[in-house]
Amino acid sequence: MARLPSGVVVVSARYSNGYRGLTASSLVSISADPPLVMVGLEREATTRTAVVEGGAFNVSVLTRTQEFIADRLAGRAPAIDESWSEIPHRLGTNGIPLIDGCVAWLECTLSAAHEAGDHDRCVGKVEEAVHGRSERVILLAPSCGTLR
Numbered sequence: 001m002a003r004l005p006s007g008v009v010v011v012s013a014r015y016s017n018g019y020r021g022l023t024a025s026s027l028v029s030i031s032a033d034p035p036l037v038m039v040g041l042e043r044e045a046t047t048r049t050a051v052v053e054g055g056a057f058n059v060s061v062l063t064r065t066q067e068f069i070a071d072r073l074a075g076r077a078p079a080i081d082e083s084w085s086e087i088p089h090r091l092g093t094n095g096i097p098l099i100d101g102c103v104a105w106l107e108c109t110l111s112a113a114h115e116a117g118d119h120d121r122c123v124g125k126v127e128e129a130v131h132g133r134s135e136r137v138i139l140l141a142p143s144c145g146t147l148r
């Protein structure tokens with residue numbers, strides 16, 4: 001499954017006194033009316049807990065130049081602090097981080113979470129969607145790469 005190409009995104013959520021986030025490649029648009037997306041989040045991940053308990057999450061669709069951010073939030077580089085002080089971002093209208101310089105951003109409220117093996121399928125209603133200008137990163141295998 002890790003070899004299926006897909007866009008790389010960061011899912012972020014508010015948690016306790018800070019923020020949590022993770023790199024994901026499982027974002028799927030599942031409805032246009034109402035606009036719904038689904039992302040698979042590992043059940044043991046703190047980000048999944050933050051999404052479910054907080055009832056909201058944001059999605060930042062990463063560009064080719066943001067592989068280091070993808071690596072950091074995937075646990076392959078130094079971890080980030082809960083304030084996200086080292087990640088260039090702004091807060092969305094829901095108070096959850098959106099990473100600067102992305103292809104697109106989504107602000108979502110959690111509609112449902114369903115168990116799926118060791119992950120949960122989290123369905124979000126898209127409350128805000130903004131399009132950026134760059135090309136996106138493509139996940140080729142366990143490491144990030146690009147398709148041209």
